[in-house]
Amino acid sequence: MTVHTPPPEGGRIVDEPMGDALSRRYLAYALSTITNRALPDVRDGFKPVHRRIMYAMHQMRLNPQAAARKCAKVVGEVMGTYHPHGDASIYDALVRLAQDFAQRYPLVDGQGNFGNIDGDNAAAMRYTECKLTPAAVLLMEGIDQDAVDFRPTYDDQDEEPVVLPAGFPNLLANGSSGIAVGMATSIPPHNVGELIDACLLLLEKPEASTAELAEIVPGPDFPTGGVAVEGHAAMLEAYETGRGGVRLRARWEREPLERGGYQIVITEVPYQVQKGKLIEALAELIEQKKAPLLGDVRDESAEDIRIVLDPKSRNIEAESLMESLFRLSDLEIRFPINMNVLDASGTPGVMGLKACLQAFLDHRRDVLNRRSAWRIERVEKRLHLLEGLRIVFLNLDEVIRIVREEETPKAVLIARFGLSELQADYILDTRLRQLARIEEMAIENEHKALAEELANLKALTSSPAKQWKKIGQELEATRKAMVSPRRTTIAEAVDSSAFVAPEAFIPREAITVILSERGWIRAVKGKVEDPSELKFKEGDSLGFLVPGFTTDKLLVAASDGRVFTVGADKLASGRGHGEPLRLMIDLEESAGIVALFAHQPGAKLLIASKAGYGFIAPEDELLAQKRGGKQVLNGDLLAAIRVTGDHVVTIGENLKTLIFKAEELPEMGRGKGVKLQSYKQGGLTDVAVFDGEAGPEWVDGGGRRRNWPDWKDWLGKRAGAGRMGPRGLRKFR
Template structure:
């Protein structure tokens, strides 16, 4: 080190903090995520606006670009917003302003645009230098009374100006115009609604605070999209209002016309919300050209400024009903996924209809209270001045004499205060009074104004002192807005009258699905298997091909959609009834006829899609001990060729998948009898292409055998079954929670007698088990028949095996009290 560089002192060292880089990265990412959530992507429940929209409207308010002014160049508005309040790129600001001006995006546009602001065909808007805009009249209702201390203000990005934290919002804009956005780890998708319906529901909540969601739905029929169309059924809407989440089917408005020449045509006049019309027409044309849809002779888009009109001309012998159903299946119906997520006190929350309106009312009460207090202070100040002037008029001659006798204005003020006990403000006004104000007419006007001010003060004090009066003011103002801006509903409801499908013709029943290593698959009714005593041999469950062996068995319902995960980290979607039903002794059908599997690709885990909601995750574990969680919503759209579920290192394989909800523990078990339990949050949520994090530290050549999602440790035991047919039940409470990536605790003793662990399951006392051997023997036993013992024991004989046969897999059959999630446990190869 150079002699010119001073040695660090103790003071310098004391200023250095030591931190783990992963902790610092984690905290930094959390800070970033919260900044995106609160400062960019999610709307505030109070005014229904994201920061960029709020800043655009406030910038227009400050510049006087109101509905009564002339239109202003969009570039000017964007520049003011960017320079004063929103220090980001001009493009996202302009994009946000454009959307507020599009009548096909906003149910009640907040910006009155002039020029090309895009189209329902996906045409982009003109550059901001060519378009002009101003506030729409209804937008001014969001800003009404903002100058009366109704909301809090904060410094802008450079501390030069003040901007509102939220707008006063005289109507519930979040529900009226809806919102959509993607944050970090969460998203929101709130549909627009009819203004009159939402205000009626708000009034209902004011008059009846105990109103239920069902009561509010007497007023709010459902979303009201700006593009009209039809909502299919009511159940999904009710679920969305009661839970904050739902999947609403929206169908185009169309009619089938019979023509004199015998051919029919389908005329489409309204499209589902956020449908790109031009792209949809193009896709229909492509489907006709490649033969996916038959019977269409011509396709024309005759839309104009008056509305949408797409004409589908059918061939002479085409069946209109068939073509219509084909169009509905692929093009004319969309699903709107409702996620009513908004910021409440700066924190993201999924809200029901009632919670959303309740938070809005709380905000509005605060606004009206602060406005009333602000006006009361002004009126009291004015009354004080008027009292002084009335006193001066009452003693006008003496006041004039005092002022005339004074040497200057200050002496006059002092003499008046000594004579009549005026305040400083009162005496300032008195000495500035003109002689003309001493006339009897002027005096009468002051007395009338004083009486009006006193009456207003009394009214404001009543509002501030009585919440019922305050709520009455809110109700009156809401109804006034309804009278001004309410319009007819655009979106209608139609009953869900789906055509009969193959699924309707298949009996709904629980089945056992058997899969072999060489991917032969079949299903058999669960009812074929009666419960036996522990230690039996079972019965023949399949004629296994020489060199093949059973790899897994699982229970499902014939109408279930299954996600089939493979050892290579791919996932496929399959309907249970598509698996051929065969007898117990049948070999099965090659899975390659059902799924597009590659060479060497084997199904290792199956999850029933009926088991999870959008907010839940799929937790995965690999043979080498890596664990990761991925949002279940990422598996909504799965191609016939499959999609990637997890990225695997060379030589690693996907072993098990469980559905988790963010509040469960994961228990990973190994083939050599070790186990580790940790909070699922320790494996952070990742995308489908991620590898995951280390869940357990494996010793030697040990590998993962399976995983259990621990939901209720007091009601369930951990069932462990080994390849030689031994097993045990142990209370889950004996497996203490640790940090992930540890070596864990001993679960079961393995060795020559037991063999390696094949399967782990969470079981209840009334559950039944389906156990299948590699050679095709299958038996059903009661979980309670397997001894309950502690950890680090050998267990008891569960299934009698012959020769070199071994246990392949175990699955749980629901107890008589209700369904349990389908879980698949595969044999470790």
Template sequence: MSSDAPDSFEPGAGIAAEIRNARIEDEMEQSYIDYAMSVIAGRALPDVRDGLKPVHRRILYAMHQAGVTSNSSHRKSSSIVGETMGDYHPHGDSAIYDTLARMAQDFSMRYPLVDGQGNFGSVDGDPPAAMRYTEARMSSIAEELLADIDKDTVDFQSNYDDRKQEPTVLPSSFPNLLVNGSSGIAVGMSTNIPPHNLGEVIDATVELIEDPDATVADLMEHVKGPDFPTGANIVGRNAVHKAYKTGRGRVRVRADYTVEEEEGRIIINELPYQENKARLIERIADDVNAGKIEGIRDIRDESDRDGIRVVIELKRGAIAEVVKNQLLDNHLESTFGVINLALVDGQPRVLTLKETLQHYLDHRRDVVRRRSEYELAEAEDRAHILEGRLKALDNIDDVVETIRNSESRDDAKAALRGEVVVEVDGEPLPTFDFSEDQANHIVSMQLGSLTSMEAAEIEDEYEDVQATIERLETILGDAEELDAVIESELLDIKDEYADDRRTSFVANTGEVTRADLIPEEDVVVVVSEDDYIKRMPVSRFRAQHRGGKGIIGTDLKEGDRVSSVFVTNTHDDLLCFTNHGQVYQLKAYQVPEMSRTARGKSAVNLLDFDDGEEITAVVNCDDIEEVDGYLTMVTRSGYIKRTNIDEFQNILSTGIIATKLDDGDELADVEVTHGGHDLVIGTEQGMSIRFDEDEVRAMGRSARGVRGIKLTGDDRVAGVAAIDEEHHSWILTVTENGYGKRTDLDRYRPQSRNGKGLIDIKTNERNGPVCAINTVGEGDHLVVMSDDGQIVRTPVEDISTVGRNTMGVIVMDLDAGDTVASVDVIPPTMTTEDEELEDEVASDADELDELAETNDSGDAADADDSDGPAEE
């Protein structure tokens, strides 16, 4: 018996020589990395240049090669899938057909790349029919992705079996990655890019061509946000801005609907992107049956080819707003998580909006450059042939004689090239120096091309070719000319294919179940010393002439007094500053709405106040959107400081420190300032000082501040006002006994900080001490509330304009023992044009004016220096 086994084993010999030792963890790591990169680069992620994954690219290229274009007849989907799988993508027909079907779905693709015929699925989640039943061809916009692919514009690579060549990327005449979006899950990463409006994306690309330094914000002037094929609404813009600036964001998409209260129904017209309509209706029905949603009696799907229409019939007596918001909270909103991840030079990268467009432009510049080089070479070749033909026509008799007397076609070509000499009757014919291409062309010319008309056409064509060469050389030699070509082609595509935006924007109203139930309106918020709080619509308080008693604004319990009143909007975020130097954040709609005669509810459940803590100032968060803004605070003892708004971004439910206070001191007032304006501090005894806010340096929240005004005796600060001369014309001062006055700004000459200031108003027994100082302008209204809960609203123009050092006129007629507790200003944006002054005003208003003027000691000749010079 014979055997092939060796007589003895020798290490390192034979098969053993091919074996190497490897650590299993190293081998597993490398194998996994190879697999991951294969999935990332070869299957799951799109290329930033054409926005396509390999399977999409191969399907379109296979259709291009087969001539299944938008001008051809439809081809069976099974034929397209078979050619794609056989020549380019050997990964199974199911994956290819699913991709082909999706490219034909107008509810999945913003601009479908495949024109399908047959059942390609529905928004209800129905699958496409089998590929043997459907037909497809390329859409016209898909051809723009492959335009000029035969002009050496992109690189090619061998297909999986080296039989054919396939493009590594398509020329892509428009930024398809953003226009149609993409989604995919790779190994350890995923992409989810929303579709956009073609016209907006092209406008942004043109902007980047014209201004390479354009920022993301500049580009967002054109690209408003995603534009989904199913329409619907994007809630708010902040998430969109974040996604464009960072490459990641969570965009809330809300169904488009109409509420028909009279008919008692809600009609859904558009659904969020990728929402399954049939499953949505099923979920709503399940919640209705489970009692989670009340007020719905029937749901009907009346959708057809013209669009979506889901009718939700309400029960009799059901509140449509409540049902709508229950639907929004659970069913009619979805979140689209934007992950702008794409392959850049074969590596996955998260890209901003500008980076995405910049990479596309770099690709497009390379495509146009290579196309121009290709066309230039062709034009130069054609010009060379035409030059030969023109030369032959000029010497037509000798050329014809040379060809006729040559023994063969090859001899004729050689003679035209000047390589041999042709003789006739022993006499040599003239020789030529045509090139080989020219000689080949001349020998192949027909006799009909020797006519004079043909000669003129050749000359015209030669001139055209020379112009083309000159134009192409200009493009290749001038980057601006090349960009101009790209811009022109982009605008041509926009003119051809752009359409109107389908997805709209709606305001982000926060928590649907609460905020959306609250109508957006201007309100008056009242807070008492015992921490009772409530809100009332501003519209309940009609404007009156000054000097009226007003109406009841709140019912106080025995011993309680009003501490503050302020005007805001129900959807505003408020920063509430207290006399202890703390600041709390509160949404206005969280304050319970109650009638004028109601006491209010305890604020314990809204704001966690300490004993003796009261609100002294409220800042509307809508006023602090300026990046370089400050919160300027003054204390009763005359200290002032500015703190950057950024330090008030994260406020705890228990509040945070707004300013440090000395023992016995309290926070008096807070203003939003933006640098470069003047401030006016007013005191209870009628003094005031005006100085530039930049004299107060910015400090941290825990700082005490610096002196703003030097107080005398037991005087205390009443408030602070910021002067914006574009919007403010007067300084308005109100005293505790209900008197007040307007004074022109120029009567308060600027001084240095920490001076005694000037007299602002007389605080005698009639007026009482100052309780508020504000800057006001035309159209403003004043809301004044007394300790006992009376409230009056009056236009500031009704309050007389007088100088400093005067007593003013009556603003609010107070009962005996009552005093003014708080004052706030309603800007013109909160006043409506159709408001008329109440006829029921104090009948003796004119008499009060005369009485005030009689008691007034006059303007004291504008005694600017009666109180002495300012002290530093």
């Protein structure tokens, strides 16, 4: 039995502050995420997983002319040799490289179900097959000619490229996105022809400004097309700083129908918007009455996208309908631009358009020089061997004699003709039939061609001007091979602040809003002549009856001091019992409804609490944009009354009544307010506003309204105690 002695005391213990230990370890994790997972390299535009997929497929000889292989085979090779992570993440990356709606220039030729723009996933990797596309071959060209550095794989059993040669600016051509620790990247796709033209301008004019480059590259070119409406100034700033965004809209056209009608057909959706989810969202807008101009939506897509929108009425302008939908749905998106990349040294940083293109050109020059050096080495070696063959042909008989008669022909050849060991070995390995007279001419021609090539290569490596010229020629050839018309239209900037709110397009129709005691709300067309004929759920009854229009905003005042806003056009029809108001607003279960109004711009409300405090609130300041409403009163709300007169009358729990002028109350948006009436105990029971010329009214115990001719006897200053009111006075409404 082996006895393991423990290490010396402290041998496994590191004595350091916890903060330092955590900081160092978290920093190591953050740097690993940034450099090995989330940010692309500015030179080839790849993250490690994509680069490893490309190289593994290259090693498997899955070129465009070869037969496709199972994706499972490729994923297994990538995972086992280069990328020690889950097969799902590798396959997801491979699938994205093959999707023509995700990549502007797909790098994988996928065969089988690789998903679609509706959002359906690709089939399992055991069913699909893949190989490289011609664009991917351009990115790999020269990788076997020492064009780039290699490093050991994770298990030191093989080697992988640090970066690919990159025959075109893939970073900007296909874009990239990723989230690291403390930083992110988001680069849109561009047209490779425009990018190469911009590179050629930089070769011709290195001091060219970003503005000059932006004339050639006016904006992104997304694989799904669309219309970019960001504007030249905003795009120029994004290309200057490396940060910004581009607003992208769906492409649409108006199709006339019979009898003066029309329909709108959407042929291109914004980038990364799933068509299926977009149609679901549009249908939900119709169901929730949030798109008042849209009547119906249907999908008539086959191979091409065709989403048909029917307007609510033929009188609605197509432009108005689309502007409202651009604001309400993903028919318009804002694609962020954050060109955060790793430079040639692996350092993360945000680069502008010119910096990215210049980094690509610098990489191409490095690749060119390394390939030239690799070729020079091999040409010189071949010329050396040809020199030996030329000596053979000049002394063919003697060489044959030495080979036949000498015991050590290699040593004799070296000594007799001054050959190198390499030349001697090559001569001895050469077949006799290759030494025929006809081969002599071929050797001379080959020697002449290689000597000329060597001179050109050495001239190229010693002249930066020739190197840049060669790079330009290679880029022009690449442009011809990858020519592709622009898909995204660059349009004039659209001022979103000038858009008319969708509510402005709601047909103005008279309605009556019905809110029951239990909180069920609905709207019926026209005026309710006899409220007693209204039907409610068993045990429920009428709470509020408010006339208005479909274009109105309803103000709902709750007992917890909040005021909510509900669009009248969003209410359920009056055929049934409606729907619970609590589904439309975030109203607490313990809170009740105190008042319901159709908002009148410029109007004012008297807000009063049960404790006897209150103030005047402008209705315009009470409108809320969120379901949670707006907190108006600090306390329990007793009443919210529209101010239609110049006097306020209050009655307390002690039955004392006070009348004072409304001008004594402050006007404020929210708060506790000032004291309305003083009480030794108890609080406020009811409050009302009336016009001094007409006088107030009150309701007796029998529900009859009574005049109050001597109301001035109760007139006083705000916050007074008041006096006992007329016999039977309990409330004013």
